Amino acid sequence: MKGPTDLLVEPPTVLRAASAWPGINLRELWRFRELVLFLAWRDVLVRYQQTLLGAAWAILQPALMMVAFTLFFSRVAKVSSGTLPYALYAYAGLLAWTFFATAVSGAAQSVVGSERLITKVYFPRLAMPLAAVLAAAVDLGVGMILLIVLLVVDGVKPGATLVAAPLILAALALAALGVGAALAALNVLYRDVRYVIGFGLQFWMLATPSIYMLCAAGRKAALNPLNALIAAFRASVTGGAIDWKVLAAALAGSAVLCLLGCLYFRKVEAQFADVI
Numbered sequence: 001m002k003g004p005t006d007l008l009v010e011p012p013t014v015l016r017a018a019s020a021w022p023g024i025n026l027r028e029l030w031r032f033r034e035l036v037l038f039l040a041w042r043d044v045l046v047r048y049q050q051t052l053l054g055a056a057w058a059i060l061q062p063a064l065m066m067v068a069f070t071l072f073f074s075r076v077a078k079v080s081s082g083t084l085p086y087a088l089y090a091y092a093g094l095l096a097w098t099f100f101a102t103a104v105s106g107a108a109q110s111v112v113g114s115e116r117l118i119t120k121v122y123f124p125r126l127a128m129p130l131a132a133v134l135a136a137a138v139d140l141g142v143g144m145i146l147l148i149v150l151l152v153v154d155g156v157k158p159g160a161t162l163v164a165a166p167l168i169l170a171a172l173a174l175a176a177l178g179v180g181a182a183l184a185a186l187n188v189l190y191r192d193v194r195y196v197i198g199f200g201l202q203f204w205m206l207a208t209p210s211i212y213m214l215c216a217a218g219r220k221a222a223l224n225p226l227n228a229l230i231a232a233f234r235a236s237v238t239g240g241a242i243d244w245k246v247l248a249a250a251l252a253g254s255a256v257l258c259l260l261g262c263l264y265f266r267k268v269e270a271q272f273a274d275v276i
Helices: 004-008 026-031 033-047 054-076 086-113 115-120 127-154 160-189 193-206 216-221 225-238 244-275
Strands: none
Touching: 026 033, 033 127, 054 086, 054 127, 086 115, 086 127, 086 160, 086 193, 086 225, 115 244, 127 160, 127 225, 160 193, 160 225, 160 244, 225 244
């Protein structure tokens, strides 16, 4: 039988040292899902605030690039696009690439751009790059409108591989989140990163077959997971063939990029409030 003093004894509190590599904590992100959606919607509104065309820029950006590349690569350089019209070929690749680049760029700037929020309120810091990726997905949805128009005009019908398109876009989002989260953390610690992001994305674009065809040997030897992802997205929406083995490797590479980038972000996020 317990005495009065036994009833007052509280269980001991155990203090453990914080892990050098804290986990991503998806459960906490899910608890703050409304904040993530709010930050994503805020990013969309800020991006097109006081613009004449608004969300139409989500279509115009890849469309203008498509026109420029079509005039140069198709008419002057005679770059092959297989059986597809080059404009459709280029736009499908540029749409996927623009989604990735916009998500990475937005995620990389997300923490520095939310300086006041970080220093005053607690929330999972990973919500900021995640919200930037979701905001880029809104642009992707708007850009899909012109892709559908081009498919109808050129008489190209997607095949059964169209069901793979959402999976491929999800893999692009994971890769963008990983790269963007790592850059966001580095951008807080070293402000030089903001100047490197634009150049790095331009170089990455040239190394990715968004506007040209990649030979089979190059595709197998490439370490860039975006090669297979963009090629597979283009094939999925235009009825082309997908190299499923190469795509599976790219999906795994995207998951690894996301995991490593988010883990690094979580490792250094405790310093944000002091450094930013």
